[in-house]
Amino acid sequence: MKPQPAPNANELMTAVPHTVTPEMRLADVIAFLVRHDLASVLVARNENSKKELLGFISEGDCLEHLSNELFYGAPMPIQTAATIMKRHPLCVTTDTDIFALSSIFVSHNYHYLPVIDGKFLVGMVCRSDVLRLLDEYYRRWVKLREDERTSIDVHEIMNHRFLVKS
Template identity: 25%
Template sequence: MGIKSFLGSRKNQQKSNADLPIKVSDYMSKNLITFKSEDHMDSVIDSLIKHRISGGPVVNDNHELIGIISEGDCIKQISESRYHNLPMENNTVGKCMITTVDTIDGNMDIFDAAVKFLESKHRRFPIVENGKLIGQISQKDILKAAMNLKGHTW
């Protein structure tokens, strides 16, 4: 006995919205908590705790991305301050942030972004357009996109 397809003929089907690629810009966060290089580490730690985030972009006065500060960077500063018995109040974001930042294009397919997350082990990627920070995509945003596609063909 042969296998019957209940889908019917496929050659006349039009592409639906579910078949269109989902872009990073569809799921990126646009209202970001950002930091300045002159911010003190104490205020950064307070912001991370208050807003329940694990890090954030560092921008200059022109809203251009100049670095990333994370919980790990903060923990490193706490540890070094305690080890050397130095006050943390002299530490600023500019001294502690990571300045080599990987970014993602907002037009990238969400599944290509997922692969980039797996390859890099980063928790977030900023999105820059014309030199300005316009958003950020996190691993959680990728999960949200996948859950919205639940039941659809990948």
């Protein structure tokens, strides 16, 4: 019996992640994060009923810009999602397998990864979901290995050892 293929991002992504628009003001982005109990949010623009991914904003980005604004004074122009976001976030596709996802999460210490199809956002993958699915995959793999084990026939081994060819 062969093991099942490794799961991929399509099997565990959240299909409709929270997004903000690039025009949203910093204060509104912070209110959005607090209201939805999020640590980060994607910035996207609607294009023909699809969402074009533009960037990524974390709580840390908001802290930095809000504290700078409070300490140094209000910048001109007013800060928006477009002015504070990190552009070109690391993304994955729906067919990125669980081992590649694990590697990215470990190497970069990310908690979330956007899932894209071309330039359009199709979902979001969470590190804890990858861990959960990888654990399930591991448990199926261990069970498969245990099911394949058979009892050793000591007589057969001994007979092979003492066969003499003439």
